[in-house]
Amino acid sequence: MLLPATSPQTHSLECVRIDDHAESHKWTTVPGTAVGTLLDQEAAELLDVVASIPTGDVMRCFMPGYGIRARSADGLILFEIAFCFQCNNALVLQPEPHQRQDLVGFKADSRRGQELLARFRAF
Template identity: 40%
Template structure:
């Protein structure tokens, strides 16, 4: 799956359970319930896993259920909203080149995508809910 070059600066990932999937076609922020924070090695492992998800054909629905917000030590870098139904992932944010923004198809039934979904679903509620959210 495509990741922006700025991903190398990621130090923290917020995992988000999307509560209103219909608004994520063009919304500026990733809205939902902050579930957990992945830091340091856990964040790097997650990005490696996301980067290993193969490209695939996207279908039509785009009703994402999960997303991530990737942060550097000081700034929000990018967001990804994942729809495992239509095999689409919307990538956007301040660190994403204009030509990379948008919805990209991914192989949602591939082993890396299934492992990602399992990690997202297995996340436990975080203690610092909304601490890093930009409004």
């Protein structure tokens, strides 16, 4: 799965449990509660897992349960990704100045997709 160009600047990664699926097409940030934070090397390792998930076909439901929020060393949000493991969609949100919202398909049932889901559930 392709990560935003700002991903190498990631200092910390918040794992988010999404609690509201409503109007995801209007999201500017991933709603939910941070259930864990990874720093430096641990954050880089989880981003490597995400980056190695194969792309897949975009489906329909998009009811994500988990997400990540990448922050720079000074605490600014670099990007966020919400994952729906039912329909294999990931919503990538990037704040200004890029202000982008992209829906991409990923293979949730792949080895790396299942590894990511297991890590989320471990929190």
